[in-house]
Ligand SMILES: [Fe+2]
């Protein structure tokens with residue numbers, strides 16, 4: 001069985017670049033020039049991407065094994081079929097071992113990255129459909145591939161987005177809200193996960209880093225709204241923007257192959273989970289009850305009126321709650337149009 005924790009582990013290992021920037025928040029001291037950018041040294045070439053495997057050729061490239069099966073040929077020979085994927089698509093692979101098909105099949109792990117040596121073939125002939133006849137298959141250790149080659153990830157500059165969040169937190173005047181945000185974003189484990197989490201399974205921002213993109217976009221819309229409506233409580237609105245979807249970190253399970261709803265995501269939904277995560281922090285970081293109620297209200301109502309059935313637990317009843325709801329909706333809707 002594929003250990004579900006493996007996918008998470010690989011994501012963490014492959015996003016060291018992000019982790020280094022995450023430490024910026026904790027250190028709170030370095031200048032922009034100190035940000036370290038790690039080169040993508042083992043990236044797949046464009047010609048090896050699945051979308052370009054459309055002619056007969058010898059190939060030596062890397063893929064995620066998304067699925068595996070044992071089949072029997074018309075001649076009675078057992079062989080292994082693999083669904084191989086990268087961020088551009090999927091292609092079938094066939095492996096014809098001389099013997100021990102079951103033993104080899106057992107060693108192949110769904111969700112892991114493999115180097116495949118073989119030949120791209122058109123099959124059936126003149127069908128325009130291609131597969132790979134694999135001659136050699138080897139699992140790659142996590143430091144020998146770049147995760148972004150295999151799954152859809154944000155194309156935005158993560159460092160810039162993280163710095164935007166850091167500077168927003170630094171600029172807050174309300175010390176209680178600032179301390180609450182720091183208790184999340186100075187927690188290395190939380191911030192690492194936040195920066196790679198998807199924001200959705202099917203709809204807007206359904207890719208690794210989607211939560212970071214969405215959160216910063218909502219935050220920017222909120223900053224525009226506070227210029228238009230200076231009566232809005234800026235610190236409260238920005239805090240809510242940063243925390244409104246953190247429950248998505250628990251609402252989805254994701255690995256090299258797919259993004260799925262977790263059990264608690266299905267049963268509790270991310271609005272409740274976001275609220276619960278904030279409530280848990282409020283046991284350590286004390287803020288006045290009326291302020292925490294305001295913040296939780298914005299989070300629990302950010303999908304709009306209860307009657308529209310989008311998951312709000314309560315109707316938005318404050319100016320900040322209405323502002324965050326529309327900022328959230330605007331970002332999601334516009335992003336959907338560009339998919
Ligand atoms: Fe949400």
Ligand SMILES: [Fe+2]
Nearest residue numbers: 214244245328
């Ligand atoms: Fe959202």
